[in-house]
Amino acid sequence: MPEFPLPELLDLDRRHVWHPYGPMPGRQEPLVIESASGVRLRPADGGELVDGMSSWWSAIHGYNHPVLNDAVRGQLEKMSHVMFGGLTHEPAVRLAKHLVDMSPEGLEHVFLADSGSVSVEVAVKMCLQYWRSLGRPEKSRLLTWRGGYHGDTWQPMSVCDPEGGMHELWQGVLPRQVFADAPPSGYEESYAEHLRERIGAYADELAAVIVEPVVQGAGGMRFHDPAYLRVLREACDAHDVLLVFDEIATGFGRTGALFAAGHAAVTPDVMCLGKALTGGYMTMAATLCTARVAQGISQGEVPVLAHGPTFMGNPLAAAVACASIELLLAQDWQTEVKRIETGLRTGLQPLAAEAGVVDVRVLGAIGVVQLDHAVDMAAATRAAVSEGVWLRPFRDLIYTMPPYITGDEDLARICRAVAAAAKAG
Numbered sequence: 001m002p003e004f005p006l007p008e009l010l011d012l013d014r015r016h017v018w019h020p021y022g023p024m025p026g027r028q029e030p031l032v033i034e035s036a037s038g039v040r041l042r043p044a045d046g047g048e049l050v051d052g053m054s055s056w057w058s059a060i061h062g063y064n065h066p067v068l069n070d071a072v073r074g075q076l077e078k079m080s081h082v083m084f085g086g087l088t089h090e091p092a093v094r095l096a097k098h099l100v101d102m103s104p105e106g107l108e109h110v111f112l113a114d115s116g117s118v119s120v121e122v123a124v125k126m127c128l129q130y131w132r133s134l135g136r137p138e139k140s141r142l143l144t145w146r147g148g149y150h151g152d153t154w155q156p157m158s159v160c161d162p163e164g165g166m167h168e169l170w171q172g173v174l175p176r177q178v179f180a181d182a183p184p185s186g187y188e189e190s191y192a193e194h195l196r197e198r199i200g201a202y203a204d205e206l207a208a209v210i211v212e213p214v215v216q217g218a219g220g221m222r223f224h225d226p227a228y229l230r231v232l233r234e235a236c237d238a239h240d241v242l243l244v245f246d247e248i249a250t251g252f253g254r255t256g257a258l259f260a261a262g263h264a265a266v267t268p269d270v271m272c273l274g275k276a277l278t279g280g281y282m283t284m285a286a287t288l289c290t291a292r293v294a295q296g297i298s299q300g301e302v303p304v305l306a307h308g309p310t311f312m313g314n315p316l317a318a319a320v321a322c323a324s325i326e327l328l329l330a331q332d333w334q335t336e337v338k339r340i341e342t343g344l345r346t347g348l349q350p351l352a353a354e355a356g357v358v359d360v361r362v363l364g365a366i367g368v369v370q371l372d373h374a375v376d377m378a379a380a381t382r383a384a385v386s387e388g389v390w391l392r393p394f395r396d397l398i399y400t401m402p403p404y405i406t407g408d409e410d411l412a413r414i415c416r417a418v419a420a421a422a423k424a425g
């Protein structure tokens with residue numbers, strides 16, 4: 001039995017608990033979820049909701065998965081955590097080996113961080129320290145394209161879209177980075193030239209270019225031609241600039257390739273992973289780098305990477321991450337993601353003709369409906385919930401990235417909910 005009656009729980013939540021991007025006290029009443037299994041969330045006040053969000057890209061295998069549960073339970077019986085300084089353990093080592101084996105050729109070293117934002121901080125520190133170690137400390141800025149999102153801690157905020165995004169408030173306080181225009185969806189040589197020009201013009205100050213490859217997530221759910229990744233790779237090589245791919249949202253099959261970098265067969269110097277890394281079970285992220293970056297750092301006056309979170313390499317998270325990766329690779333995930341892509345196309349494409357809809361786009365297991373106005377988030381969410389689906393629209397976007405195990409009927413239901421949310425919002 002729940003300890004608090006529902007009204008009391010909601011009242012305490014409103015008064016004491018911060019929620020993502022929320023005010024204090026809370027103004028919108030959150031749904032209380034009691035349990036979840038498969039693709040279904042169970043609200044405390046009854047009923048079931050098909051999850052269209054994979055808990056922000058992470059629960060790719062759905063909830064309460066027997067294999068993932070066993071992995072956590074098995075590890076729990078051994079140890080839930082030990083410090084990583086001076087100690088190591090099999091789950092972390094096995095996870096690092098998996099990540100090196102499955103990620104683009106050339107990424108060899110793994111830093112296990114505790115969240116996506118921290119993995120981006122570590123990526124930035126690696127790049128800045130690389131140039132410092134090579135005697136070029138003036139190479140300390142980052143270049144990115146507009147429309148991006150890289151997390152909510154300081155360095156990540158500085159490379160999020162500077163306008164209209166979540167971190168606009170902090171302009172003038174954040175490190176000043178270099179921005180290129182947002183990438184167009186199709187390939188345009190003039191835009192490729194713009195990227196080359198920007199990288200060339202600022203090369204002396206640039207430590208790295210950082211982008212989300214192929215799909216920009218929370219910055220606006222925009223897709224772009226993978227060919228731009230090759231343009232970035234070539235321009236970075238030509239101008240002595242490192243290249244960082246933030247695959248925290250795109251990793252582990254979401255876009256139809258295991259990593260979005262695979263769409264362009266490009267290896268970045270540094271790559272960030274998170275979200276689906278543990279199958280949505282626990283918080284963990286990873287920063288991978290090449291031998292060149294690691295060797296550069298180790299040549300410096302300070303030859304170590306001074307970063308070491310308390311919960312680095314957490315065995316429970318590492319064990320469930322291994323199980324999630326093994327589960328993914330053991331199945332024909334390409335076919336499942338393709339099936340979802342087809343289902344989303346069929347279900348969402350007709351919405352392109354509706355009033356107020358400016359674009360419908362689908363890639364892999366990601367479906368996006370963009371409106372010509374900001375959504376009324378509360379009304380849109382309510383409309384989806386009355387269709388039996390959990391969605392979390394933002395700005396002018398109603399979007400879904402369902403778990404890969406979502407069946408065709410549930411997928412059709414998600415599409416109906418997106419339609420309802422678009423109409424209501």
Ligand SMILES: *Cc1c(COP(=O)(O)O)cnc(C)c1O
Pocket residue numbers: 115116117118120149150151152212217218246247248249274275285
């Ligand atoms: C979610 C996200 C982050 C931040 O990860 P957290 O785990 O929320 O800190 C960074 N980059 C991208 C591309 C993301 O989607």
